[in-house]
Amino acid sequence: MKVRAVFYGGLRQDTGVREELVEVAQDQLSVEELVAVLTMRFPALGSRLRAVAFVVNDTIVGPGYILADGDEAGLLPPVSGG
Amino acid sequence: MSQWICEAPLDLFRLLSETEDAASGAVVVFCGTVRNENEGRPVESMAYEAHVSLAEKVLRAIEQEAVAKFHARRCRIQHRIGHLQLGELSVAIVVWAGHRAEAYEASRYAIDEVKRRAPIWKEEHYLDGQSRFLDGIPLTGSEEAAL
Numbered sequence: 001m002k003v004r005a006v007f008y009g010g011l012r013q014d015t016g017v018r019e020e021l022v023e024v025a026q027d028q029l030s031v032e033e034l035v036a037v038l039t040m041r042f043p044a045l046g047s048r049l050r051a052v053a054f055v056v057n058d059t060i061v062g063p064g065y066i067l068a069d070g071d072e073a074g075l076l077p078p079v080s081g082g
Numbered sequence: 083m084s085q086w087i088c089e090a091p092l093d094l095f096r097l098l099s100e101t102e103d104a105a106s107g108a109v110v111v112f113c114g115t116v117r118n119e120n121e122g123r124p125v126e127s128m129a130y131e132a133h134v135s136l137a138e139k140v141l142r143a144i145e146q147e148a149v150a151k152f153h154a155r156r157c158r159i160q161h162r163i164g165h166l167q168l169g170e171l172s173v174a175i176v177v178w179a180g181h182r183a184e185a186y187e188a189s190r191y192a193i194d195e196v197k198r199r200a201p202i203w204k205e206e207h208y209l210d211g212q213s214r215f216l217d218g219i220p221l222t223g224s225e226e227a228a229l
Binding site: 009010013074080082 | 114130131132133135136137139161172173193196197198199200201202203204205214215216217218219220221222223
């Protein structure tokens with residue numbers, strides 16, 4: 001299955017990319033497992049991921065949320081609008 | 083252009099006319115603008131980015147909450163994204179209410195919640211050519227909830 005991780009705000013600078021395609025052999029992937037993959041690929045994310053929220057289909061989801069094939073997971077760092 | 087997230091400059095007078103309410107006796111307008119310095123460092127411009135679809139959902143929820151919690155009559159919030167120059171409006175909040183107390187309270191609530199819950203990020207660009215995303219507030223997962 002494939003999921004697309006999209007980086008927002010300063011995370012784009014940390015990773016150097018806007019988004020990352022993650023392909024795994026298993027047929028489901030939790031947000032927690034996605035975090036593990038992204039941490040290996042982008043060590044610079046490091047401890048910043050602790051303060052990151054994940055959004056799937058316009059809903060913020062927890063680490064146990066199961067992603068479906070083709071899902072897009074947005075990584076939202078602490079916000080600073082206004 | 084979205085009703086909540088705009089790439090074009092915010093049109094405050096249009097927002098006021100769209101929300102006009104004859105039963106209100108007060109309207110409070112709050113705008114955030116791009117300031118020329120932050121923490122003593124001269125700022126040249128500001129870039130705003132949003133998770134647009136979630137931001138729309140959150141801003142709409144905040145509008146509904148501001149009306150319901152403070153017995154206001156109408157609330158509209160618009161936030162700008164893209165590259166803004168000094169003095170440009172980054173956010174505009176219009177609250178109509180029967181009396182000024184409700185309008186002020188609802189307006190204050192709305193901007194505080196926008197800063198706490200809207201998935202929007204600002205990157206300051208400085209006169210010396212450097213830039214950085216500002217430290218912010220972590221989202222908790224209750225951002226979309228209305229009431």
